[in-house]
Amino acid sequence: MxxxxxxxxxxxxxxxxxxxxxxxxxxxxxxxxxxxxxxxxxxxxxxxxxxxITADLIIDRENSRLQAVNNLPPVDVSQVTYRIGPHDRLLITVWEHPELNDPGSEKIMPELAGKVVADDGSLYYPYVGNIHVAGKTVSEARTMLTHELSKYFKKVKLDLRVLSFQSHRAAIVGEVKTPGIQAMTETPLTVSEAISRAGGVTENADMSNVALARDGKLYKIDVLSLYEKGGAAQDMLLKDGDVLNIPDRKxxxxxxxxxxxxxxxxxxxxxxxxxxxxxxxxxxxxxxxxxxxxxxxxxxxxxxxxxxxxxxxxxxxxxxxxxxxxxxxxxxxxxxxxxxxxxxxxxxxxxxxxxxxxxxxxxxxx
The missing domain is CATH 3.10.560.10 (Outer membrane lipoprotein wza domain like)
Structure with missing residues (x-):
């Protein structure tokens, strides 16, 4: 023993x-x-x-989370209205002056009609020559072109619209049904709109941890909160060059x-x-x-x-x-x-x- x-x-x-x-x-x-x-x-x-794990820790962590939500990039008002850029195709119509319009424009394929904005943001137009339109809204470009043509014609009536939006794009990747590049049009492109255009998310999507890459920084977006609680702050306005990634939750x-x-x-x-x-x-x-x-x-x-x-x-x-x-x-x-x-x-x-x-x-x- x-x-x-x-x-x-x-x-x-x-x-x-x-x-x-x-x-x-x-x-x-x-x-x-x-x-x-x-x-x-x-x-x-x-x-x-x-x-x-104490009450103070939980409070501090929750306040930090809310602050991170508030630190999302602010809405850029200049992005709400579409601004013309390089490679956009513009259709310009001057009433009562058919010589200034595309000949036989009604028979031209849409992708070949109009005039394309050059890489440097300029557009050539008869009588006016090269005119810089990049960064201008459709209304501003119309006013500017009307002013220049008025030097040669009286009572110019001019219409200008974008036929093909090519200058501003965002990439939607990850767990969406049709990932790819999306062009920005006259309708502002938000996170929810981009996901909708991509056919919606797959069943494996993690909607609470969507990542937005912008200007070298990464932002976390809780899209699930947007859908379930109406968190409008999460429905950010996308801008040219953004990459929106919907991760896998598996x-x-x-x-x-x-x-x-x-x-x-x-x-x-x-x-x-x-x-x-x-x-x-x-x-x-x-x-x-x-x-x-x-x-x-x-x-x-x-x-x-x-x-x-x-x-x-x-x-x-x-x-x-x-x-x-x-x-x-x-x-x-x-x-x-x-x-x-x-x-x-x-x-x-x-x-x-x-x-x-x-x-x-x-x-x-x-």
């Missing part, structure tokens, strides 16, 4: 190193392990701080690991999954085997990892869990209690259960 007790003491002293499974090791509220982090454009190694999953009823990967549905929902989907955590005070959310980020910890020893902490939103690729980890770890050590090292060992010791008179 003495030898058995001695063996158990030795095992107890080395339980930490022999404990099967995963354990979050911390040091002064920082991880023990160094991870790659992007800082000032360079990759460095550093430990990640573990942040407690990989938008959260891993739930550790002492939960069922370890699994959960799909983030419409960008919404709280910590409490993830725990519930995993059948909660067992109070007999888990450490409720060690519920971690590990967020890899874009080379900027974050780790959050929820102390769920008190049931009212689940209010915080319900208000803490998870993100795609998060990992929820529930720690294991010391008693459970010790039990698993015995089961792995001893050739049978502890009861069987004790019975064997008694039989041999140890």
């Amino acid at each position: 003495f030898r058995l007790i001695l063996l158990l003491l030795v095992l107890h002293l080395s339980a930490c190193s022999l404990t099967p499974g995963m354990e979050m090791k911390t040091e002064n509220n920082f991880t023990e392990l160094e991870v790659p982090v992007m800082k000032n454009g360079k990759m460095v190694k550093e430990k990640t701080r573990i942040v407690p 990989d938008n999953k959260v891993l739930v690991m550790g002492e939960v009823g069922k370890q699994q990967a959960l799909q983030v549905n419409k960008g919404k999954l709280s910590l409490s929902q993830a725990l519930a989907e995993a059948y909660g955590f067992d109070l007999n085997t888990s450490r409720p005070g060690e519920v971690y959310v590990i967020r890899p980020g874009n080379m900027n990892p974050e780790i959050f910890q929820l102390n769920a020893n008190s049931p009212d902490a689940l209010i915080l869990a319900d208000q803490f939103p998870l993100q795609a690729h998060d990992t929820v980890f529930v720690g294991t209690s010391g008693v459970t770890q010790w039990s698993r050590v015995l089961n792995q090292i001893l050739p049978g259960s502890f009861t069987s060992m004790m019975s064997l010791a008694a039989t041999h008179g140890m």
Whole structure:
């Protein structure tokens, strides 16, 4: 018996190193392990701080999210009205002066009719010569051309319209039915209009994380909020050169690991999954085997990892869990209690259960 007790003491002293499974090791509220982090454009190694999930944290995160929504590019009023640009095809008609119009224009194919704006934004017209029309609205170009022709003709009556819109374009890519380049016309092109022109989204589209690339910057747009809550701020006006990307949601999953009823990967549905929902989907955590005070959310980020910890020893902490939103690729980890770890050590090292060992010791008179 003495030898058995001695063996158990030795095992107890080395339980930490022999404990099967995963354990979050911390040091002064920082991880023990160094991870790659992007800082000032360079990759460095550093430990990640573990942040407690509190009411203050949830409030700060929500305010930051709302601020990000408000930081979307403002509507450019100059883009509301179409402005002529290079490669646009213009149809100009001067009444009572057929010599100035396209001969036989009624028989010309639409794609060949009219006059094309040159690369430098100029347009050649009889009597007037080269006139710069790029950046002008249709009304402004009509007025300017009428003024120039009035130097040669009396009571000029002129009509000008865009036959083919070629100068301003935006790309719609990703999970839409017909991705490609879309021309901007006299009707302003918004995010919702662009998606509609592309035939709508596919069943795999992640509407809550639409990305807009503009002028070297990337903006996140919650189109789902636009459709479900009427968030008009998300229906941005697109401009020339924009790229709108509707991402795939198939990989938008959260891993739930550790002492939960069922370890699994959960799909983030419409960008919404709280910590409490993830725990519930995993059948909660067992109070007999888990450490409720060690519920971690590990967020890899874009080379900027974050780790959050929820102390769920008190049931009212689940209010915080319900208000803490998870993100795609998060990992929820529930720690294991010391008693459970010790039990698993015995089961792995001893050739049978502890009861069987004790019975064997008694039989041999140890």
